[in-house]
Amino acid sequence: MLQARILEKLKEIVGAENIATGVQELVCYGYDATQMEFLPDCVVHPDGAEQVSRVLQLANAEGFPVFPRGAGSGFTGGALPKGGGVVLVTTRMNRILRIDTDNLVAEVEPGVVTEAFQQAVEKLGLFYPPDPASLKFSTLGGNVAECAGGPRAVKYGVTKDFVMGLEVVLPTGQIIRTGGETVKGVVGYDLTKLLCGSEGTLGVITKIIFRLLPYPASKKTMLTIFDSIDGAARAVSTIIKGKIIPTTLEFMDYATLTCVDRRFNLGIPESGRAVLLIEVDGDPDLIEKQADEIHALIKPLGLVQFRVAKDAAESEELWKVRRLVSPSLRDVNPDKFNEDIVVPRSRVPDVIRRIEQIQNRYDIPIVNFGHAGDGNIHVNIMIDKSQPGQQEKAHEAIKEVFQAALDLGGTMSGEHGVGLAKQPFIPMELSADQIGAMRAIKKALDPNNILNPGKMLPLE
Amino acid sequence: MSKKQTTPLERVQNDMKKCVKCGACRAHCPAFSTFQREPATARGKVALAQHVMKGDIELDDGTYAAMSKCLLCGSCVDKCPNNVPTDEIVIAAREALAQKRGLTTFHKAVGQVIKTRKLMKLGAFAASILGPLFFRKIPATSGLRLRFPMPFLGGTRHIPQIAKEPFMTRYPEVIEGEPGKPRIAFFVGCMTNFVYTEIGEATLALFKHLGCTIIIPQDQQCCGLPGMSGGDLDTVRELAERNLEALERCKADYVMTACATCGGALHKLYPLVIGKRNPELRDRLKALADKTVDAAVLLQQLGLAPESTGAGEQVRITYHDPCHHRTAGISKQPRALLKQTPGIELTEMEGADRCCGLGGTFNVYHYESSLDINAGKTAAIQATGADCVVTGCPGCIMQLSDGLKQAGDDRKVLHTVELLARKLRR
Numbered sequence: 096m097l098q099a100r101i102l103e104k105l106k107e108i109v110g111a112e113n114i115a116t117g118v119q120e121l122v123c124y125g126y127d128a129t130q131m132e133f134l135p136d137c138v139v140h141p142d143g144a145e146q147v148s149r150v151l152q153l154a155n156a157e158g159f160p161v162f163p164r165g166a167g168s169g170f171t172g173g174a175l176p177k178g179g180g181v182v183l184v185t186t187r188m189n190r191i192l193r194i195d196t197d198n199l200v201a202e203v204e205p206g207v208v209t210e211a212f213q214q215a216v217e218k219l220g221l222f223y224p225p226d227p228a229s230l231k232f233s234t235l236g237g238n239v240a241e242c243a244g245g246p247r248a249v250k251y252g253v254t255k256d257f258v259m260g261l262e263v264v265l266p267t268g269q270i271i272r273t274g275g276e277t278v279k280g281v282v283g284y285d286l287t288k289l290l291c292g293s294e295g296t297l298g299v300i301t302k303i304i305f306r307l308l309p310y311p312a313s314k315k316t317m318l319t320i321f322d323s324i325d326g327a328a329r330a331v332s333t334i335i336k337g338k339i340i341p342t343t344l345e346f347m348d349y350a351t352l353t354c355v356d357r358r359f360n361l362g363i364p365e366s367g368r369a370v371l372l373i374e375v376d377g378d379p380d381l382i383e384k385q386a387d388e389i390h391a392l393i394k395p396l397g398l399v400q401f402r403v404a405k406d407a408a409e410s411e412e413l414w415k416v417r418r419l420v421s422p423s424l425r426d427v428n429p430d431k432f433n434e435d436i437v438v439p440r441s442r443v444p445d446v447i448r449r450i451e452q453i454q455n456r457y458d459i460p461i462v463n464f465g466h467a468g469d470g471n472i473h474v475n476i477m478i479d480k481s482q483p484g485q486q487e488k489a490h491e492a493i494k495e496v497f498q499a500a501l502d503l504g505g506t507m508s509g510e511h512g513v514g515l516a517k518q519p520f521i522p523m524e525l526s527a528d529q530i531g532a533m534r535a536i537k538k539a540l541d542p543n544n545i546l547n548p549g550k551m552l553p554l555e
Numbered sequence: 556m557s558k559k560q561t562t563p564l565e566r567v568q569n570d571m572k573k574c575v576k577c578g579a580c581r582a583h584c585p586a587f588s589t590f591q592r593e594p595a596t597a598r599g600k601v602a603l604a605q606h607v608m609k610g611d612i613e614l615d616d617g618t619y620a621a622m623s624k625c626l627l628c629g630s631c632v633d634k635c636p637n638n639v640p641t642d643e644i645v646i647a648a649r650e651a652l653a654q655k656r657g658l659t660t661f662h663k664a665v666g667q668v669i670k671t672r673k674l675m676k677l678g679a680f681a682a683s684i685l686g687p688l689f690f691r692k693i694p695a696t697s698g699l700r701l702r703f704p705m706p707f708l709g710g711t712r713h714i715p716q717i718a719k720e721p722f723m724t725r726y727p728e729v730i731e732g733e734p735g736k737p738r739i740a741f742f743v744g745c746m747t748n749f750v751y752t753e754i755g756e757a758t759l760a761l762f763k764h765l766g767c768t769i770i771i772p773q774d775q776q777c778c779g780l781p782g783m784s785g786g787d788l789d790t791v792r793e794l795a796e797r798n799l800e801a802l803e804r805c806k807a808d809y810v811m812t813a814c815a816t817c818g819g820a821l822h823k824l825y826p827l828v829i830g831k832r833n834p835e836l837r838d839r840l841k842a843l844a845d846k847t848v849d850a851a852v853l854l855q856q857l858g859l860a861p862e863s864t865g866a867g868e869q870v871r872i873t874y875h876d877p878c879h880h881r882t883a884g885i886s887k888q889p890r891a892l893l894k895q896t897p898g899i900e901l902t903e904m905e906g907a908d909r910c911c912g913l914g915g916t917f918n919v920y921h922y923e924s925s926l927d928i929n930a931g932k933t934a935a936i937q938a939t940g941a942d943c944v945v946t947g948c949p950g951c952i953m954q955l956s957d958g959l960k961q962a963g964d965d966r967k968v969l970h971t972v973e974l975l976a977r978k979l980r981r
Contacts, residue, residue, distance in 0.1 A: 117617045117623050119620075123592075166581055
């Protein structure tokens, strides 16, 4: 418990209406999408870098932990106040400060919701591509801290590829700028990249400068169905090898299709075993040509259906198949562990086969879908926690799924992060020396270990 | 309470488990959009209800405050990936709060008024609650709402005029139509009966035009929704039973209402909330729900022909979806009716299906926030350049009109039936 004296000081910093200690408020800032829960001692809602800095200085002086939090929609517990302390919510800092159409950059505060930012730049004919599934509610600050991805990463990359500079409050309270808004810049270490994906352990982001692109002239959506998982998986590498980079290449396996079709009756052909949802964007003539080329490339791979959307409404219909996946999965089993492994694109067929073997060995349903175009597969291990032994079994199966990804030259997380959920598995991927280097950075920047302690790196 | 009895929250315990706290409700909850604090979200309320069940949170002022920040609009339920029925969970929590703490003075008053037997027939309602305010201009400080009369005064809200004579006292119980045409029981609702009587008149005109026999059971009562939103389920049950008797007695083909809220109560909440708690009423409530139909939907079903509603001047409109229509899947039907009518040009506003911010008791306890939610609506309406707004719920009409007037905008808000009736060729 924080002493009343400390709470009083926090109240002075953020104002009485922006601090909460009532149990109802505390409970509501103690969860995220991992379904883990911890009770903080206090929640503060600062309005900018100055207040954040004062909170962090106080934390160092008094020795209490601070947990930065955006929308609280993370999948790995990055924002959870494990062990208690102060949750620092960034959503009051929610202004789009400027959109510079001359230089194609924008400056925002961290609490802006991703979709709101996309809509704002699209009104000016500009494009911010990163599109995590949570974009309607997750915040840009959270996206940067976790380095969020999304379906469009195949062509455009992930959040960090669009971050040019930051304003950050360091764990010890100094307010610094990193990067800038020039295309080039090599002065000093690249702290911007270091902070992207640092999961709130190295600083609190208070401003972000994003790079923008012109909005693509047109796009084309294709729903392709294959008679084998292998065919669909090989189609991914075949398209890339054919020197076409689609905007998105979304994969859904048979188990996923069955879930969706059972509920929504989408008329998937009997022989269909896997789906690829493919989208290309750009100049209308070019994408017409690309669609034909894709068709020719994947036809020999057991293609049983190739549907091209004629207009935006039809495209939306095709995307519906993908969007319905998540709500349908619960028909398999009530609880799911959603992992997001990545392998080099050419190894997608191999990793799918490995997961199939793991599924058979453990006899628990594993449903795979995701951003196959960049090798990022969402592996959903479906269990019923109320059944004895299932959770332990899932834990073992997850470990093997991670191992499969690592064996094939991949990583255990493409976009969800480590947080608390993947922390125990980190030594499988990172060597002692790698972890040592990371710890040295953390210690240098956060000597008193007050900012989001106990996250990401394995506990010493 | 004996141990065997299921508590309100126990009834929805399994529903709570479906919430995975993903946060999708943050994008759709009108209450969160104004409060910007997590306890206002659907997942926040589910988490609180779960902790109440666990016993580590009390049914105290803090929980009461959190649970009051819900409009019961159902947006979160529609958009939730797991379809968590947060509206039912909030109703259960409010019931639990009422059981533990007793009803607030305000909700006791609401219960007393809506339970009054003669409510729909006489000006009893007005006489008892509106008292001295009846028939004269209501001071801007009164804060009176017909549906939720008062308790917190203040602000500059625009209060609708109370009708000189309630709608129901103007008509006999049965208005005979042509033989062979449907028999329709008209569930009028308090707002139409006391304030927007022109909605009642327009509804009658349209169904008379189609040759239907219309029965207006004089012993019908308030639907009870104001009680529901305060957790006063005993009152709702009593009203549901009385309405059942009144409407069953009509032996009608349809039970029709021109109020989205009343329709929502009869169609969805009676079976869901009252039926679940009172198994002996379940089948009858289900039968009533199956017969209940919205006026616009029924007009479309019965084939109100465009050539009969083509008269009058050209009008450009925009349409607002009441929450209780959206959750019942009613959005295309009223639009189709309006669009087929010559002389009506429909321009869609942004976020037509977003809640207007009234939300029953929400509007009383959180008037500023209610207006804040409504401000977005007002802006969306203005952006369409439409001459007037059309919708299917008297509650929304009151709230939208208030919002527009506050913004100095004199656009009218009309009910679908009003506009159609105006265009009837006589």
